[in-house]
Amino acid sequence: MKLDGLKVLDLSAFLPGPHMTMMMADHGADVIMVEPANGVGEPVREIGERTPDGWSVWFRNVARGKRSLKLNLKDPAGVELLLKLAEQADVFVEAFRPGVVTRLGVGYEAVSARNPKIVYCSISAFGQTGQHVQKPAHDLVVQAMTGLMDLGRGLSDGQPAAPGIAFADASSSLMALSAILMALYRREKTGEGDYIDMSMYDAAIAWTPNVLGPTFGKGVAPEPKKMRSFGGAAMNSIYPTSDGGFIVIGGSEVKFAENLLTALGRVDLLPYAKIPPGDEQEPLKAFFRETFASNTQAHWEEFLAPVDCCWAAVRNLKEAFDDPFTAERGMVFTDAEGNRHVGPPIRFAKEPPRPNPKLAEFGEHSVEIAREAGLSAAEAEALKGRGVI
Template sequence: MGKLSGIRVIDLSQFLPGPMLTMMMADQGATVIKIEPPAGDPAREQGPFEAGHSIWFANLNRGKSSVVLDLKSDAGRDALAELVRGADVFVEGFRPGVMARLGFGWQAVQAINPRIVYCSLSAFGQSGALSDHPAHDMAVQALAGFLSVNDGPEGKGGIGPVVPGVPAADVAAGLTGLSAVLMALIGRERSGQGDYIDIAMFDSLLPWCAHTAGAAIAGGPAPTSASQRSLGGAAFYNVYTCADGRHIVLGGREIKFARHLLTALGRPDLIALAQAEAGPAQAPLIAYLRETFATRSRDAWESYMADLDVAFAPVLDFAEAFASDHVAQRGLIVEAHGRHQIAPAIRFAGETWTPGPVPELGDSMP
C-alpha cells in the first residue's frame, strides 16, 4: 500500500526538482496526477532511451498518471480546478507569477480547496533580487558559490570550475520540497488547514555548503578550490592517481587509518604529518602518497588495502557502480515494465516496492 496511500497529488512541474518530489510520493503509494501541456514534459525527449521512454523521464515519473491540459484554455482551467477540489497536494515548478496569471496561484487554489498543501519550486524563490532571473541547475550552483569549489585537481591554478557532474541544486530542491510537503501534511492533520511552501533551489543548496564554506559564512575568506575547503589539503581526505590512470580516494582522517596504511607501507615516520593541520603542513605526506599510488594500478591498490582497515575507495564510473555486488544485494537497480529503474532510497521494513509504470502522454482523463 505505501505510507502515502490515499494522498492525492497534482503535479504541474517539469524537468527534475518537482518530478523528483512527486515521484518519491508515488513510490510510497500516493496518487500522482502529472499535468502536461499538449506537447508533454520536455524531459520525455531527453535521451538516452529504453523501451521507448527517456531513461531520465522514466526515473522521475514512474507510478504517475498523465493528464494533458491546455491551461490557456477555459476547458483546461476548468478541468484543473475540478482536480484541485479532490487533491491533497499541489506542486508547480514555474517561474514566479506564472501560476497566478493562469488563475492557479496559492490564493486561488486555497479558495477552491482550503486543505490543500501548495508547493512552489523555482530557482531563487518567490521573492528576492534574483526571483525573476531565469536559471537552471548550473546557474544556481554558480550564484550560490557551489560551483567555485567544483574544480579540477589543480584547483584555480589549473582548469578552474567545471560543469558539475550531478545537478546538485535540482536534487537539493526536490529533497527539501519533499520534506516540506510531508511536514505540511502532518501540520494539516492538527490544524485542518493547508499551507503554502516556497522552495528555492538556491535556498536548498546553501545548507549543503555549511561545512565547505567555513569562514565565509561568518564574513571571512572564501575557499576558491576544492583543495581549500575545510578538509582540503588533508592527505587522508584526497584523490590519488594510480599507475593505470584511474583513481583512488582516501576518505577518512582518523589517525588510525593513517597509522594502518603508513605502517604497512613501511613509513610510520610520516604518521605525525597526518595529524598536522590540513594544508601546507601535510604537503610532504601528500607528495609521498601521490608518488606511491602512482606505482600500482587502481585494482592492485584496492586488493592491497582491503584488509588494512583504511577508509578508501576506488573511483568508479556509473557503469561500475551500478554493476557492483552492493547495488545488487540491496536491490538498488530494478527491472520492471521492460525498463531499468533506480530504486527509492526510502524503503520500509516489511514492505515490498515495485516500480509503477511510466505514464504515456495523456494516459488518463482529466
C-alpha cells in the same frame, strides 16, 4: 504503503519536482502529471538516450507509476478542470517562473480558496521574493551563483568545472519533499494546508556548513585545494595510479591514517595527518602521490581491501550500477520487459516501497481523470475533442 490515499497534482517538469513526486508514487501516492497540451508534454519525454522500447531513460526514472493528464491551461475550461481536481487533492506542485500560475488562474490563492487543506509547493530557481525572482535559471546557473561551482576548482588548473550532478535540483527536491511531509503532518492537527516557497538557491546554500569555515570564521572565500573536503588533507584526496586509474582516500580520522601508514610501512609520517589541512601536509601528500602512482589500480584495490580506512577506486556510473551491491540495496531493479530503473532510496521495514515501472503515454489518463473530477462522459469527450485535455 505510507502514502496510500494521497493525491498529488504535479505541474512541474525536468528533475526537482518530478523526482520528488516519483518518490511519493513509489510509496503509494496517486500522482497525476499535469502535462501541457503542446504536443510533447513533460520535456524529458524527448531528452536523452532511449531504451530499445523507445522511452527516454530520464523520463523512465522520474515518471514511473504516475498518471498523465494532458491539459491546456490557456483555456478557461482547462483551468476549471484543474481547480476541480485540486478540490480532491492533497498536494499541488508547480515549478513555473514566479507569477505564471497566478496569471493562469491556478496560483495558491485560487487553489486554496477551493481547498483550504491543500499543501501547495512552488519550486523555482530563486524563490517567490527577492531581486532575482524573475531571473531564469537551471541547476548550473544556481550552482554558479551559490558558490558551489567555485568549490570544484581543479587542484592544478584552478578552473571551475561543471558539476557531475545537478545538486541544486536534487537538494531542492529533497527539501521540498521534507516540507510537504511536514505540512501534511501539521494538517493532521490543524486541518489547514499551507504554501511552500522552495528555492533551488536556498536549498543549495543550506548544504554548505562543512565548507563555511573560511567564510564565516575569517571573512574570506574558501581555497578549495587547501580544504579538508577538496584535497587539502592528505587522507581526503584523489591519487592517480600507474595505469590511469584513481584511488580515493576519504577519511581524515587519525585512526585511519595510522592504519594506512602502518600497512604502507611509513607510520613515521603520521604526525602530518594530525595537523590542519593545507600546505603543511604536503610531505604526506607527496608520499601518497608517489606510492599510488607506483602500481595499478587493481593492485591497490587488493592491497587496501583488508586495511581499516576509508578508500575506494573511482568508478564510472556503469560500473556502479553493475556492482551487485547496488542491486542488493535495491537501488537498481529490472522490470518484466528487461528495462533497468533506479530504485527507491527510502525504505521502511513495515511498509516498503512498491515502485510501479509502468509509464504513462502523453495524456493517457485525461478522460479518466476528468471523469474523476465530476465531468460526465460526454463533457470529458467534448474537452478532449476541443484539445483542452
